[in-house]
Amino acid sequence: MDLSGVSTSDLERLQAGLVGHRLLLPLSRLGLRGEGLDALADAVLALNALGHEGVLALLGAVLAERRKGPRRPELVWTGPESRWSGARDTAVVLADLFHKATSTVLLAGFAFDHAANVLRPLHEALRRGVTCSLFADADVATGFLREHWPFGPPFPERYGFAPEKGVFASLHAKCVVVDARQVFVTSANFTDRGQTRNVEVGVLMDDPRLAAVLEAQFSTGGWFTRVP
Numbered sequence: 001m002d003l004s005g006v007s008t009s010d011l012e013r014l015q016a017g018l019v020g021h022r023l024l025l026p027l028s029r030l031g032l033r034g035e036g037l038d039a040l041a042d043a044v045l046a047l048n049a050l051g052h053e054g055v056l057a058l059l060g061a062v063l064a065e066r067r068k069g070p071r072r073p074e075l076v077w078t079g080p081e082s083r084w085s086g087a088r089d090t091a092v093v094l095a096d097l098f099h100k101a102t103s104t105v106l107l108a109g110f111a112f113d114h115a116a117n118v119l120r121p122l123h124e125a126l127r128r129g130v131t132c133s134l135f136a137d138a139d140v141a142t143g144f145l146r147e148h149w150p151f152g153p154p155f156p157e158r159y160g161f162a163p164e165k166g167v168f169a170s171l172h173a174k175c176v177v178v179d180a181r182q183v184f185v186t187s188a189n190f191t192d193r194g195q196t197r198n199v200e201v202g203v204l205m206d207d208p209r210l211a212a213v214l215e216a217q218f219s220t221g222g223w224f225t226r227v228p
Contacts, residue, residue: 006043008066009074009088013037014044015059018052025052078188079199090188091195093204094118097178101125106177106215107156108135110170111189112148118190123151132156135218137171141227159224174202177215181208 003011017023017035024031026048029041037044047055077087098105098121105125112119126132136144138160145155161171174194176184186202188194218224 003043003062006040007074008063008072010037010040011059011063014040015056015063018056018059025055074204076184076186076202076204077200078195078197088204090186090200090202091118093184093202094176094190094195095121097176097182097184098122098125100182101130101178102128103130103179104177105130105132105156106135106175106218107132107190108171108173108175108218109190110136110140110172110174111191111194112136112140112144113189113191113193115148115190115192116150118192118195119149120151122156123149123154126154126156133159133218135159135161135171135224138162138225144227158227159218160227161224175214177211180215181206181211183207183211183214 013035014023014037017037018025023035027041027045029038029045032038032041032044047058050058075087076090076093078090105122107122122132134141134144134156136158141158141160144158149155163169174186174189176182178184183205184202186200188198188200188202194200
């Protein structure tokens with residue numbers, strides 16, 4: 001049986017369905033359809049020969065192996081989707097990144113309206129000792145603690161972008177870098193609409209080299225000034 005063509009997110013959903021007993025062996029096309037995994041039928045029905053514990057052991061081994069090294073880029077999506085979609089939810093991915101952070105977070109965004117719920121997992125990460133560098137337009141960065149951070153200390157380090165006089169430009173990028181390896185680039189602002197209601201597209205990558213290059217783009221060049 002070859003699971004190399006099955007996405008990590010779909011394997012995780014299959015594993016969760018089996019652990020939660022929403023999926024029972026023998027796996028069937030009908031049962032997989034109920035979990036939105038009917039597109040996997042041709043790849044996974046052969047797993048029935050392994051039995052419940054055997055399937056879980058195999059899925060656990062495959063997922064553990066994939067997590068050791070760089071993973072394939074994953075599609076991240078906000079908005080309506082078909083049952084068979086392999087995309088991961090934007091709000092879930094963002095919260096998961098903050099929950100799993102162990103050392104550093106770089107967060108760059110354009111809008112943070114009504115962001116208390118969106119950023120709560122980030123505040124919890126800072127309480128664990130994680131440090132965060134936040135990049136935004138100068139006026140947003142200056143008023144960030146007052147307008148978008150109701151949690152109190154610890155606080156992210158804030159850096160504001162202010163173009164030269166007469167230049168009409170803004171920081172429009174939306175991205176997150178976690179622990180110098182997890183990179184999330186998205187069209188979604190850090191707002192309730194962006195995370196749960198708009199149609200937004202992003203990509204999540206486990207790539208230390210890309211993470212280093214992206215962090216360098218923000219930390220060099222003198223485009224950003226730290227807010228006192």
